Amino acid sequence: MSISDFFYNKMLSVLNEREQSGAIPTPATNEPIEKSDGELFTFVVFGDPQVSNYMFARECCFYGACKDIKNQAEPIDALLVAGDVTENGLKCEFRMVSHILNGISDKVSNIFLIPGNHDIRLRSYKKQLKRFCNAVSSIKNGVVPNGTNYHFSVDFPSCKFIMMGADRASFEAAHISREQLDWLDREIGLAEKENKPAFVFNHQTLKKVHGLPDVWQSNDNWRGSVGRQSELLKRVFENHSNVIFVTGHLHMGVWEKTFEDFGKYKCLSIPTVGAGNHGEFSHDSQGYVISVFEDKIIARARLFSQGKFVDETIPNAKIELKKI
Ligand SMILES: [Fe+2]
Numbered sequence: 627m628s629i630s631d632f633f634y635n636k637m638l639s640v641l642n643e644r645e646q647s648g649a650i651p652t653p654a655t656n657e658p659i660e661k662s663d664g665e666l667f668t669f670v671v672f673g674d675p676q677v678s679n680y681m682f683a684r685e686c687c688f689y690g691a692c693k694d695i696k697n698q699a700e701p702i703d704a705l706l707v708a709g710d711v712t713e714n715g716l717k718c719e720f721r722m723v724s725h726i727l728n729g730i731s732d733k734v735s736n737i738f739l740i741p742g743n744h745d746i747r748l749r750s751y752k753k754q755l756k757r758f759c760n761a762v763s764s765i766k767n768g769v770v771p772n773g774t775n776y777h778f779s780v781d782f783p784s785c786k787f788i789m790m791g792a793d794r795a796s797f798e799a800a801h802i803s804r805e806q807l808d809w810l811d812r813e814i815g816l817a818e819k820e821n822k823p824a825f826v827f828n829h830q831t832l833k834k835v836h837g838l839p840d841v842w843q844s845n846d847n848w849r850g851s852v853g854r855q856s857e858l859l860k861r862v863f864e865n866h867s868n869v870i871f872v873t874g875h876l877h878m879g880v881w882e883k884t885f886e887d888f889g890k891y892k893c894l895s896i897p898t899v900g901a902g903n904h905g906e907f908s909h910d911s912q913g914y915v916i917s918v919f920e921d922k923i924i925a926r927a928r929l930f931s932q933g934k935f936v937d938e939t940i941p942n943a944k945i946e947l948k949k950i
Contacts, residue, residue: 633679637685650690650931651932653690653693653930655697659702659928665919667703668917669705669706670705670930671706671707671708671914673874675687676712678713685726687900687931688726695734695930701735705730708872709741712744714744715744720757734767738789743799746795747798751793775791776793787827788826790806790826798849799852801854802852807855810826814826818868824869825872831871832851833852860891863888864890870891870892870947871892871894872894876895878904898910898912899911907940909932921949922948923947927940
């Protein structure tokens with residue numbers, strides 16, 4: 627048996643034991659994710675599962691959240707995992723992610739993963755990209771990057787998804803090349819021409835957004851953000867008027883700085899769907915359900931492992947945007 631098989635079997639046996647013992651919560655079914663009148667497109671976004679071959683609470687929280695999706699009567703249009711899919715980019719970790727997501731692929735029409743620093747930081751860019759693409763292609767309904775880099779886009783009738791990803795291996799930040807920035811500018815522009823909102827997904831956010839750098843407990847101003855290209859990225863967003871920038875990385879439970887509206891672009895920070903959110907609202911297995919209508923977008927925070935939406939007394943539990 628390979629070392630990778632050994633760890634995968636261990637991860638699987640812990641998950642099964644905890645499920646059978648009742649240690650993984652069973653989500654309630656009385657607050658389903660259902661399309662309301664006029665709702666054109668519905669998707670779920672999770673941050674940072676960070677599935678790990680030794681911190682087993684991560685896979686259990688991720689699995690618990692996915693049980694909520696499994697409970698839905700109708701498939702949701704898309705699920706996006708906003709990076710740090712794994713703790714260390716190991717084959718056994720990706721295999722567990724694939725195992726869990728294949729369990730709900732009948733309830734999600736399109737499954738997207740984007741890379742985070744934890745997914746790409748320990749080996750060569752090409753090797754990790756290949757491993758990442760193989761993992762996505764092993765998931766039924768997984769939408770696979772083209773294989774030369776991580777960024778790509780998908781047009782839906784009512785909105786556009788733009789998936790970003792680092793162009794170099796790096797430990798904490800994300801290097802975004804000039805080529806990717808130019809591509810991003812064109813892609814957002816195309817959505818703008820069609821009067822569609824552009825959901826731009828990246829693992830790290832811009833500098834000084836969502837409580838950075840304080841929430842990262844850092845003395846410099848780049849840690850926790852995308853890093854050096856933050857200003858250039860912001861300028862791309864400012865060229866347009868239809869961008870919702872959706873990121874993970876911060877592991878902050880829903881709070882007053884989860885969402886920030888900068889006029890031409892909006893920033894939404896997704897909590898971790900794994901274990902251990904920071905802040906006052908620190909429940910495990912948090913994420914957002916995002917609903918696109920002809921004239922507005924509604925984002926609702928959800929405690930997936932409990933199968934219920936976050937109480938609207940919590941800041942940013944429900945965000946409503948008028949379509950520009
Ligand atoms: Fe991260």
